[in-house]
Amino acid sequence: MAQQEREAILRLFDTLDREHLAGKHEALRLAIITLLCGGHLLLEDRPGLGKTTLALALARATGLLFGRVQCTSDLLPSDITGLSILDRAANDFRFIPGPIFCNILLVDELNRAMPRTQSALLEAMEERCVTVEGVTHPLPEPFMVIATQNPGEQVGTFPLPESQLDRFLITTGIGYPAAEIERQIIAGGGIRDELKHIEPLLTQEELLSSRKAAQKEVHLAPAIIDYIHRIAVATRNAPMVSAGISPRGAIALAQSARACAWLQGRDHVIPEDIQAMLLPVCAHRLILRPEHEGINKREVLSSLVRTLPVPR
Amino acid sequence: MPIRRLLLSIAALAALVGAAPLWPWLDLPLRLVLPVAFLLGLWADQRGTVLLTARPATLLIVVAFVWYGAHASRGDIVGPATNLLALLLALRLLTEKSSRHLLQIFILALLALAASSLYSLSSVFLLFLILEVLAIAFGLFLLCYADADPQAQLDRRPLRAIFAIGLGLPLLSLLLVPPLFFILPRTQIPLWNFLNQPQSAISGISDHVEPGSVSTLAQSKRIVLRVETSRQPVNELYWRVIVLNTPAGKAWVRRSPPAAEMNLPASQNGIQQRLYIEPTGEFFLPGLDPLVQWRGLPAARTPDSLVIVQRPLNQRSMVQAISSQGGRIRSGKPFPLDLYLTLPEEVTPRLRSTVAELIQEGDSARQRITAIEGFFLQQGLNYSLTDLPGGAAPIDDFLFAKKSGYCEHFAVAFATMLRLAQVPARLVGGYYGGEYSEFGGYYLVSEDRAHLWVEALVDGYWERLDPTRFARNADSVGNVQQQRMRGLSQWVDAFNYYWNRTVISYDLSQQIDWLRRAGKETRRWDFAAIFKQSIPFVVGPVVFVVLLALLRPRLHRSPQERLLQRFLRQLRKEQIATDDLSLGLHTLAARSRYPAARTFAARYNALIFSGRPPSAAEISELRELLRQMQ
Numbered sequence: 001m002a003q004q005e006r007e008a009i010l011r012l013f014d015t016l017d018r019e020h021l022a023g024k025h026e027a028l029r030l031a032i033i034t035l036l037c038g039g040h041l042l043l044e045d046r047p048g049l050g051k052t053t054l055a056l057a058l059a060r061a062t063g064l065l066f067g068r069v070q071c072t073s074d075l076l077p078s079d080i081t082g083l084s085i086l087d088r089a090a091n092d093f094r095f096i097p098g099p100i101f102c103n104i105l106l107v108d109e110l111n112r113a114m115p116r117t118q119s120a121l122l123e124a125m126e127e128r129c130v131t132v133e134g135v136t137h138p139l140p141e142p143f144m145v146i147a148t149q150n151p152g153e154q155v156g157t158f159p160l161p162e163s164q165l166d167r168f169l170i171t172t173g174i175g176y177p178a179a180e181i182e183r184q185i186i187a188g189g190g191i192r193d194e195l196k197h198i199e200p201l202l203t204q205e206e207l208l209s210s211r212k213a214a215q216k217e218v219h220l221a222p223a224i225i226d227y228i229h230r231i232a233v234a235t236r237n238a239p240m241v242s243a244g245i246s247p248r249g250a251i252a253l254a255q256s257a258r259a260c261a262w263l264q265g266r267d268h269v270i271p272e273d274i275q276a277m278l279l280p281v282c283a284h285r286l287i288l289r290p291e292h293e294g295i296n297k298r299e300v301l302s303s304l305v306r307t308l309p310v311p312r
Numbered sequence: 313m314p315i316r317r318l319l320l321s322i323a324a325l326a327a328l329v330g331a332a333p334l335w336p337w338l339d340l341p342l343r344l345v346l347p348v349a350f351l352l353g354l355w356a357d358q359r360g361t362v363l364l365t366a367r368p369a370t371l372l373i374v375v376a377f378v379w380y381g382a383h384a385s386r387g388d389i390v391g392p393a394t395n396l397l398a399l400l401l402a403l404r405l406l407t408e409k410s411s412r413h414l415l416q417i418f419i420l421a422l423l424a425l426a427a428s429s430l431y432s433l434s435s436v437f438l439l440f441l442i443l444e445v446l447a448i449a450f451g452l453f454l455l456c457y458a459d460a461d462p463q464a465q466l467d468r469r470p471l472r473a474i475f476a477i478g479l480g481l482p483l484l485s486l487l488l489v490p491p492l493f494f495i496l497p498r499t500q501i502p503l504w505n506f507l508n509q510p511q512s513a514i515s516g517i518s519d520h521v522e523p524g525s526v527s528t529l530a531q532s533k534r535i536v537l538r539v540e541t542s543r544q545p546v547n548e549l550y551w552r553v554i555v556l557n558t559p560a561g562k563a564w565v566r567r568s569p570p571a572a573e574m575n576l577p578a579s580q581n582g583i584q585q586r587l588y589i590e591p592t593g594e595f596f597l598p599g600l601d602p603l604v605q606w607r608g609l610p611a612a613r614t615p616d617s618l619v620i621v622q623r624p625l626n627q628r629s630m631v632q633a634i635s636s637q638g639g640r641i642r643s644g645k646p647f648p649l650d651l652y653l654t655l656p657e658e659v660t661p662r663l664r665s666t667v668a669e670l671i672q673e674g675d676s677a678r679q680r681i682t683a684i685e686g687f688f689l690q691q692g693l694n695y696s697l698t699d700l701p702g703g704a705a706p707i708d709d710f711l712f713a714k715k716s717g718y719c720e721h722f723a724v725a726f727a728t729m730l731r732l733a734q735v736p737a738r739l740v741g742g743y744y745g746g747e748y749s750e751f752g753g754y755y756l757v758s759e760d761r762a763h764l765w766v767e768a769l770v771d772g773y774w775e776r777l778d779p780t781r782f783a784r785n786a787d788s789v790g791n792v793q794q795q796r797m798r799g800l801s802q803w804v805d806a807f808n809y810y811w812n813r814t815v816i817s818y819d820l821s822q823q824i825d826w827l828r829r830a831g832k833e834t835r836r837w838d839f840a841a842i843f844k845q846s847i848p849f850v851v852g853p854v855v856f857v858v859l860l861a862l863l864r865p866r867l868h869r870s871p872q873e874r875l876l877q878r879f880l881r882q883l884r885k886e887q888i889a890t891d892d893l894s895l896g897l898h899t900l901a902a903r904s905r906y907p908a909a910r911t912f913a914a915r916y917n918a919l920i921f922s923g924r925p926p927s928a929a930e931i932s933e934l935r936e937l938l939r940q941m942q
Binding site for chain 2: 219221223224266267268269270271272275305306307308309310312
């Protein structure tokens, strides 16, 4: 196993967790897993819990180029992707790249953007390139979108259709910090300024090679593949669910389980990896039947998994 | 385990099993040489040294051949042959053990075991035979491997496979033995009889009774007779063997009785019995007094109701017989009574006058017998095996002085007095009583039950009279250690009995009998009913086989699976619920209080999910972790 890369990633994780993002352990871990899988992260939680802080800190610590888009209902696709303008001197159209041309893009309050903009963004996320005026511009590598959305607020929002949610590898909340930690946070005040001083803990090369290592060096046993498949089939057959986990969802689950195992220093995926990644990776992918829409998807999924025997 | 060492142990076992039954029959020097050679051979195996090189060994073998060849005669082949066999085995145990020599050890051991059956074929032989067959089969199997690679080491797995085959083949063939035994045609007379030595008869019965000499007193517990019959009253349990009719000096011997005495007794209401007779070397067939009919051995009846076999009883033999009841034998045509009235030399005046007084009471034989019986009672005689009367006139001494003696004194004194009173009388020797085995339904008669009683001719009938009954302590006579058969010994004896019954005495006539009965039985069979009844017996095994096939994967677990089950058991001991199958081992182990449990889960998962084949080291590490959890 590429021990070096793993140590670098763990160092990043530990430093952020200990010094800058106290109380966001799980969200941070999931963010790092997303990074290792080359996926995108959707943070779904109330305002003021540190969604932006998380994204910022991650970008800083990884030394990656950070971009940010604040979504509003009048945000246009070109505001994200960039646009071509006429260069008078050259007498030609010149492409001005939008904020999407960065490594870590924070899309704040994604559900405030109108569907047109949303889909432009999501398309870019999936394709990892932007096509403007017939010209395709590849996005830098690594590229990761951290989108946030506020679940409580409904007025003036355009909730993401479930089919679009599939594009996010992981959806997670942050949750309120533990009492002791929150007291420390209150005492210490915000850390936005502090974030500017975070030194990069990781080079881009290290990140890319650990991404490769996490996917290549971790063995996915046939029994585990079968387990994932059984879970996917079970969600498809569940009575409350109208659309279960798609093959893409199953791939995402396998990928993230690999990253999860890699982070723990294992060269193989165990059933607990799958179980740990199942809710963040798969819950948002379920589409429940209209009559059951009020039910928490995470509950549905975890109760389903409890009926399936793990490979031993 | 080194294959060579295993092979040497097996060879030693085979030699031991083969030679042990033969050992008691060997000559004294060989009885010493054989165990010494065996122990030295073991020691040499352990040390890896050779005690005897090939050349002196060959020389010794040649010498032994010449020596024993010179000693063999037509009358005695078996003795020298078995001794030679034992010597060869002893030499082979001492020489270098090459594959060829090991093979020779196996063959010699088998021959030795076979030779022992010429001497004695008890039920223990079966045990030795099974052991020997197992050892040799296993040994030959190993020999094939050892011959190819003497340095080979056997791991557990190949060892187990070799054991399974080495045990399986002989066990399978042993299963075939019983049917073959019953089906293969038998000879009426044992084929190897001519080889057999007449055994020295050790019998409490002798054809020579001499009161006053203790030599005839048998106290051996040796079993002489087993009799399968219904339970009989104790006062009928007289096993008739011999009749002594003539006093010769101080002793009583047997003379041929007058042929005219011969009668043909009625056999109605006779007592059916199967006699299993241990070898005695005698010609007289024992049986419940008196035998009327018999089947199984060529024998003839004497005028005084004895049965004399044509060949001495040197083998265990079985006789089916019928005895008449009541202790009365009808005499034949009138015959001269001189033989039964001859007086012994030792008749003292005191005895003569006593009888003369007694016969005044009546003229008939019956009255005289009653008078003499009364006299016996009156004398207050004691039954005793110690402090016996002797001297020049032991009978006189017994009746008037010592007043204690054992059956011979009682019987001889009684018979003498009857003859003095002109009542024809004779002595009958045999056994009295027997232990009844409830388990086997047979009487067991041992040597120490030897007994002597009297028969007197009254009104044309020989009547059984047992004067020992008039002893003051008569009750103790029949009770010679009644408590003999208890618990295990009863089972062992019963096993011996069935061995004799089914194996030793199984001969051609029984075989024909058995076939005839089987034929008769099958003719009466109702096949529809049999089919109906046998359904459970057919369906049962089928269900069993199907279940086995279904359970086989479960029974045939891989080492990993077994480890997992042990691990889960261990967790259950900690009250951790393992029946939730949706929980992985990692999760379960986290609940255990043993750190080893977590390590086990991690290692086990690595084994299962990393796609590598498990190594023995990993498996044993897991075992070690499980041990730490205990």
